[in-house]
Amino acid sequence: YPLKSMPENFSPEKLAKLDLCFCSSLTKLTSNSHSPNFSDLNLQDYMNLREFLLISDNMKVLKLQWTKVKALSSSFEHHRKLKWLHLKGSHFERLPSLINNLIQQQHLHAISCRELQTIPELPLFLETLYADSCTSLQTLLEFPPSLKTLNIKKCRSLQTLPEIILFLETLDVEYCTSLKTLLDLPPFLKTLNTGECKSLQSLTELPLFLKTLSTTSCISLKTLANLPPLLETLDTEGYTSLWTLSELPLLLKTLNIWMRITSDSTRASPFPWKSIYLTLHITSDSTRASLVP
Numbered sequence: 243y244p245l246k247s248m249p250e251n252f253s254p255e256k257l258a259k260l261d262l263c264f265c266s267s268l269t270k271l272t273s274n275s276h277s278p279n280f281s282d283l284n285l286q287d288y289m290n291l292r293e294f295l296l297i298s299d300n301m302k303v304l305k306l307q308w309t310k311v312k313a314l315s316s317s318f319e320h321h322r323k324l325k326w327l328h329l330k331g332s333h334f335e336r337l338p339s340l341i342n343n344l345i346q347q348q349h350l351h352a353i354s355c356r357e358l359q360t361i362p363e364l365p366l367f368l369e370t371l372y373a374d375s376c377t378s379l380q381t382l383l384e385f386p387p388s389l390k391t392l393n394i395k396k397c398r399s400l401q402t403l404p405e406i407i408l409f410l411e412t413l414d415v416e417y418c419t420s421l422k423t424l425l426d427l428p429p430f431l432k433t434l435n436t437g438e439c440k441s442l443q444s445l446t447e448l449p450l451f452l453k454t455l456s457t458t459s460c461i462s463l464k465t466l467a468n469l470p471p472l473l474e475t476l477d478t479e480g481y482t483s484l485w486t487l488s489e490l491p492l493l494l495k496t497l498n499i500w501m502r503i504t505s506d507s508t509r510a511s512p513f514p515w516k517s518i519y520l521t522l523h524i525t526s527d528s529t530r531a532s533l534v535p
Contacts, residue, residue: 307331319343329355336360436460
């Protein structure tokens with residue numbers, strides 16, 4: 243439907259939910275009236291939406307995905323009950339500092355915001371932050387203490403991280419190709435993915451409770467602390483191995499190894515090796531013993 247803006251008499255005072263997904267012709271959605279009952283707004287795939295202004299004290303879910311909105315108005319801080327904010331694919335260069343006033347917000351999804359350069363101080367009770375594929379992102383400020391999941395993979399301009407908070411459980415920095423170091427990993431971290439971090443040179447002491455670790459294609463990684471005893475899954479590369487098989491943790495169940503092997507059929511080719519992906523499921527001590535050279 244070729245609707246470019248809402249009618250002048252549009253009055254959302256009694257609305258609780260508004261879904262205008264895929265209204266590709268809409269360029270403006272504003273209302274000067276207060277909407278006390280409004281709790282769920284879906285503006286997903288508003289390819290041409292440039293201006294947005296709705297005020298609701300009861301807003302809990304806001305989806306501004308794949309729009310051309312570049313800034314949020316100062317009235318945005320009135321959404322104090324907001325829990326989910328989805329900005330995937332939007333054109334924000336920076337998020338407003340007032341976002342930290344959203345004291346009930348728990349989830350922020352800013353995936354593929356390719357113009358986003360910095361993320362300001364975040365809401366105090368935020369639990370998940372997804373900012374993967376923000377290729378211009380250079381700066382992250384202090385993380386909130388409640389954060390449990392941090393996904394910033396494919397942020398290729400990001401070189402450093404601020405101090406990571408105590409209760410973080412999942413950290414995904416895959417394809418952060420400019421990231422050189424990770425310091426002071428949180429003690430309760432369970433999943434760490436540093437795959438394809440080609441500039442990463444070292445990992446400090448790995449957390450005791452870590453269960454899943456990926457270091458595939460970390461070609462600059464020179465040193466790594468001892469593998470934690472509770473580790474269950476390890477992704478690594480056979481030709482850049484940092485451990486011997488005899489050093490594997492006793493609880494390890496799955497070992498995924500990229501290996502480069504040379505065979506008679508490939509020696510005469512311009513590339514005398516080929517890559518294979520080997521998955522080993524370790525189910526018993528006898529299996530472990532058979533892996534040790």
